[in-house]
Amino acid sequence: MKDAGQKSSHPGELGAPKRLNRSTVSALDEILGTQLPVLDDGFVRVIDYMGDDSSIVQAAKVSHGAGSKKPGEDRAVIRNLMRHLHTTPFEMCEIKLHVRTPMDVWRQWIRHRTANVNEYSTGDSIANSAQTTVASQWRVQASKQGAGAFLPLEEGQLLSARESQFQKTSRDVYAQRIAAGVVKEQARKDLPLSTYTEAYWKIDLHNLLHFLHVRMNDHAQDEIRSYAKLIGQEIVAKWVPLAWEAFLDYGRDALVLSATEARILSALIANSPEGAKTIAESAGLLAFDKSGKATRNFEREEFESKLRFLGVTPSWM
Numbered sequence: 001m002k003d004a005g006q007k008s009s010h011p012g013e014l015g016a017p018k019r020l021n022r023s024t025v026s027a028l029d030e031i032l033g034t035q036l037p038v039l040d041d042g043f044v045r046v047i048d049y050m051g052d053d054s055s056i057v058q059a060a061k062v063s064h065g066a067g068s069k070k071p072g073e074d075r076a077v078i079r080n081l082m083r084h085l086h087t088t089p090f091e092m093c094e095i096k097l098h099v100r101t102p103m104d105v106w107r108q109w110i111r112h113r114t115a116n117v118n119e120y121s122t123g124d125s126i127a128n129s130a131q132t133t134v135a136s137q138w139r140v141q142a143s144k145q146g147a148g149a150f151l152p153l154e155e156g157q158l159l160s161a162r163e164s165q166f167q168k169t170s171r172d173v174y175a176q177r178i179a180a181g182v183v184k185e186q187a188r189k190d191l192p193l194s195t196y197t198e199a200y201w202k203i204d205l206h207n208l209l210h211f212l213h214v215r216m217n218d219h220a221q222d223e224i225r226s227y228a229k230l231i232g233q234e235i236v237a238k239w240v241p242l243a244w245e246a247f248l249d250y251g252r253d254a255l256v257l258s259a260t261e262a263r264i265l266s267a268l269i270a271n272s273p274e275g276a277k278t279i280a281e282s283a284g285l286l287a288f289d290k291s292g293k294a295t296r297n298f299e300r301e302e303f304e305s306k307l308r309f310l311g312v313t314p315s316w317m
């Protein structure tokens with residue numbers, strides 16, 4: 001909210017309440033209602049929003065009292081709030097999105113319980129199209145959860161052709177039921193998870209950033225990651241640039257060390273490779289097989305990649 005009058009409207013201050021103007025963000029207004037494409041037939045579009053970076057600062061000042069406005073102050077306040085997990089001021093901003101996602105993506109999306117949702121009903125309306133996978137995009141199972149490389153193109157072409165056949169069959173079965181007068185809620189039951197659904201999704205900024213933190217992560221499924229990246233980079237970055245910058249710095253791109261990891265790193269920096277190894281072993285991160293090779297440990301491997309980022313070589317390697 002931007003102040004329009006002369007007198008303050010801060011709680012507890014005397015004087016007639018002054019008029020307030022709604023906050024608007026021109027960069028976001030420019031894309032309001034525009035479908036931003038994701039996957040082959042999905043999209044995200046902003047329907048409405050409330051608040052901006054200054055609303056976060058204004059809410060924080062209710063708890064601390066109004067201060068003088070200095071250049072760069074908003075940025076410092078927002079960074080301070082983010083750093084110390086003073087999260088409620090971020091809840092003062094809200095956004096309403098219209099999203100179109102395949103049902104398997106939506107199944108993951110809807111697990112985030114802190115949003116208000118209204119989904120398109122295939123019980124009342126005809127089901128949407130289905131997402132298709134191009135031949136070069138079939139991912140190989142790399143670990144229990146997550147994916148890495150792609151299948152060879154010839155194999156992918158075979159799978160894409162089978163996908164197309166299967167989707168056509170399921171569509172035909174659906175259309176036949178509809179044509180026979182079957183109720184839509186029953187006709188839809190054999191539609192695949194690739195079928196697109198649509199929803200209005202309204203959420204406050206604090207919970208949206210949590211969603212983005214979880215779903216922009218490399219461990220999240222590639223498809224939902226595409227949506228999360230688009231929402232973050234094309235929408236949130238324009239809407240609340242200072243909060244977005246702080247989120248990237250302290251959340252998304254931050255390097256987090258557990259207490260054990262910090263102790264090992266500290267020993268490595270102090271030039272105590274044996275000390276580092278002992279800590280790693282006693283914490284269960286490091287064990288060796290009969291040939292003297294370190295056995296696989298996912299937690300240690302993740303820590304090793306943090307060490308590589310810092311330019312540190314662990315003593316056991």
Ligand SMILES: Cc1cc2nc3c(=O)[nH]c(=O)nc-3n(C[C@H](O)[C@H](O)[C@H](O)COP(=O)(O)OP(=O)(O)OC[C@H]3O[C@@H](n4cnc5c(N)ncnc54)[C@H](O)[C@@H]3O)c2cc1C
Nearest residue numbers: 108111112113114115145207210211214215217219220221
């Ligand atoms: C890589 C990955 C793999 C996953 N694998 C699986 C899986 O195999 N099976 C599966 O079922 N799920 C799986 N999930 C879903 C995951 O467990 C969470 O349910 C989902 O990410 C929503 O997270 P959340 O609860 O933090 O989010 P939100 O529902 O958005 O909640 C945000 C925060 O609000 C608080 N909160 C909200 N509701 C409550 C509540 N009722 N009680 C207490 N606190 C609450 C919590 O602090 C929570 O972190 C996976 C998620 C990811 C990212």
